[in-house]
Amino acid sequence: MSYLHSIGQYFLMIKAMFHKPTKWSVMRHLIFKDIDDLIINSIGIVSFIAFFVGGVVTIQTALNMTNPLIPKTLVGFATRQSVILEFAPTFISIIMAGKVGSFITSSIGTMRVTEQIDALEVMGINAINYLVFPKFVALMLYPFIISIAMFLGILGGMAACVFGGFASLDDYIAGIQLDFIPFHMLYAFVKTFVFAFLLATIPSYHGFFMTGGALEVGKASTTSFVWTSVAIILLNYILTQMMLS
Amino acid sequence: MIEVNDIHKSFGDSKILKGITTVFDKGKTNLIIGQSGSGKTVFLKTLLGLYTPEQGSIVYDGRNYSDLSSDEKSDLRAEMGMVFQGSALFDSMTIAENVMFPLRMFTKQSKSEMQDRVDLVLKRVNLGDAHKKLPSEASGGMQKRVAIARAIVNKPKYLFCDEPNSGLDPRTATVIDNLIQEITQEYDITTIINTHDMNSVMEIGEKIVFLKDGLKEWEGSNKNIFKTDNEAVTGFVYSSDLFKRVQKMYLEEDL
Numbered sequence: 001m002s003y004l005h006s007i008g009q010y011f012l013m014i015k016a017m018f019h020k021p022t023k024w025s026v027m028r029h030l031i032f033k034d035i036d037d038l039i040i041n042s043i044g045i046v047s048f049i050a051f052f053v054g055g056v057v058t059i060q061t062a063l064n065m066t067n068p069l070i071p072k073t074l075v076g077f078a079t080r081q082s083v084i085l086e087f088a089p090t091f092i093s094i095i096m097a098g099k100v101g102s103f104i105t106s107s108i109g110t111m112r113v114t115e116q117i118d119a120l121e122v123m124g125i126n127a128i129n130y131l132v133f134p135k136f137v138a139l140m141l142y143p144f145i146i147s148i149a150m151f152l153g154i155l156g157g158m159a160a161c162v163f164g165g166f167a168s169l170d171d172y173i174a175g176i177q178l179d180f181i182p183f184h185m186l187y188a189f190v191k192t193f194v195f196a197f198l199l200a201t202i203p204s205y206h207g208f209f210m211t212g213g214a215l216e217v218g219k220a221s222t223t224s225f226v227w228t229s230v231a232i233i234l235l236n237y238i239l240t241q242m243m244l245s
Numbered sequence: 246m247i248e249v250n251d252i253h254k255s256f257g258d259s260k261i262l263k264g265i266t267t268v269f270d271k272g273k274t275n276l277i278i279g280q281s282g283s284g285k286t287v288f289l290k291t292l293l294g295l296y297t298p299e300q301g302s303i304v305y306d307g308r309n310y311s312d313l314s315s316d317e318k319s320d321l322r323a324e325m326g327m328v329f330q331g332s333a334l335f336d337s338m339t340i341a342e343n344v345m346f347p348l349r350m351f352t353k354q355s356k357s358e359m360q361d362r363v364d365l366v367l368k369r370v371n372l373g374d375a376h377k378k379l380p381s382e383a384s385g386g387m388q389k390r391v392a393i394a395r396a397i398v399n400k401p402k403y404l405f406c407d408e409p410n411s412g413l414d415p416r417t418a419t420v421i422d423n424l425i426q427e428i429t430q431e432y433d434i435t436t437i438i439n440t441h442d443m444n445s446v447m448e449i450g451e452k453i454v455f456l457k458d459g460l461k462e463w464e465g466s467n468k469n470i471f472k473t474d475n476e477a478v479t480g481f482v483y484s485s486d487l488f489k490r491v492q493k494m495y496l497e498e499d500l
């Protein structure tokens with residue numbers, strides 16, 4: 001019962017996000033601040049992870065290809081496929097559920113427990129629009145981060161491949177150009193947009209509707225991470241089933 | 246003037262407000278007192294429209310809240326100022342930005358008009374030189390004064406304060422009390438203050454409503470609260486030794 005209630009409340013929140021919009025002159029600043037907090041501040045960690053995990057994917061693939069009949073270009077090909085299809089959109093989103101998600105839940109949750117949300121509502125402001133909408137807009141730039149992750153993942157693979165002596169640079173580059181299917185990019189970015197929406201709204205929900213004090217803010221952040229990850233994994237499955245098979 | 250008629254409010258199964266009727270006058274400091282957990286904050290938030298009562302009516306200068314359209318409700322909200330129990334300042338904004346916030350949201354004033362108004366109000370609460378500080382860098386008493394400044398910057402008709410001086414030293418507490426009373430008289434607004442501080446009761450209790458378990462147990466003013474024989478009230482008032490002595494003095498005076 002309480003799950004159904006929460007799901008209903010979540011969709012009502014999404015509806016309320018677009019109601020009674022905050023003055024544009026104020027909203028503009030909120031959006032820029034959230035772009036800075038959520039997008040710009042994530043580029044560093046995402047780049048770092050993408051580069052090195054891309055390298056590991058390449059090494060693992062190369063080490064498993066012991067049959068000399070398999071062409072060397074396959075290393076680059078396999079790295080590209082796994083980075084673009086799964087690693088960048090899904091794996092990075094799970095990490096972002098931890099980084100961006102807990103940031104959103106704890107910042108909104110703190111505003112809830114210190115009555116800052118009440119203060120907004122007393123003034124007749126739609127607090128959901130004021131707090132959640134700018135995060136939603138900021139995360140529409142999330143595909144930008146995922147593009148960087150794709151690029152750096154493949155680059156990291158290249159570095160690992162060449163430095164580890166698994167294949168030549170030419171083989172790797174030929175591999176990443178092999179059998180390229182543009183629809184795979186569409187699939188990856190549809191997923192990215194869906195995950196961006198989840199990353200903006202599920203953590204906001206957990207922060208906005210929490211009750212209690214500082215301890216509960218911490219708990220809400222953990223719960224929000226769990227549910228955001230679950231939603232990402234489930235929708236990943238559903239979208240893959242729908243678009244690729 | 247706010248007329249409250251038979252207000253009921255519950256959360257789930259627990260009844261918090263069980264039928265409160267009273268009137269809060271304009272230009273006066275109205276106090277709501279009572280023990281912790283008696284429902285003061287819930288009552289105040291109901292008056293603010295944050296909670297919807299299940300039963301009863303609240304009339305703001307002739308406007309019955311439940312009869313208003315949502316636009317009219319927004320207009321009414323813009324006439325209210327609130328000082329929260331924990332100040333509730335926006336911690337990502339400086340003090341000046343906090344005070345300017347209601348102006349930015351609800352008026353079409355130019356930047357310099359808004360700045361002038363913020364300067365004036367911050368001076369009014371003796372914070373003329375704290376514009377650039379963040380709330381986290383201000384003391385508790387300063388935060389309370391910023392909260393008052395934010396509540397009055399847009400010239401409200403109704404001012405609500407939830408324990409404006411809790412956690413402050415007696416001297417700062419008196420300063421805050423007097424500030425609220427002066428502002429109330431100066432701008433002729435309807436002010437309602439939650440408190441369990443007996444000093445405030447004596448200083449600014451022009452009208453006092455005593456709540457007990459979600460009901461109005463007694464009402465009067467600081468002139469007659471020391472003379473009532475209502476046991477709940479006397480139990481509350483004379484819970485400190487100081488006031489027992491004050492009571493003795495009163496009695497001796499009468500003899």
Ligand SMILES: Nc1ncnc2c1ncn2[C@@H]1O[C@H](COP(=O)(O)OP(=O)(O)OP(=O)(O)O)[C@@H](O)[C@H]1O
Binds near residue numbers: 283284
């Ligand atoms: N949102 C809520 N949901 C459920 N119960 C609540 C809620 N807010 C308050 N209560 C309950 O209502 C009762 C009255 O609380 P309230 O905060 O009004 O007390 P108070 O008189 O302001 O106390 P204090 O002086 O400590 O601030 C308490 O028992 C509290 O647990």
Ligand SMILES: [Mg+2]
Binds near residue numbers: 285286287439
């Ligand atoms: Mg209270």
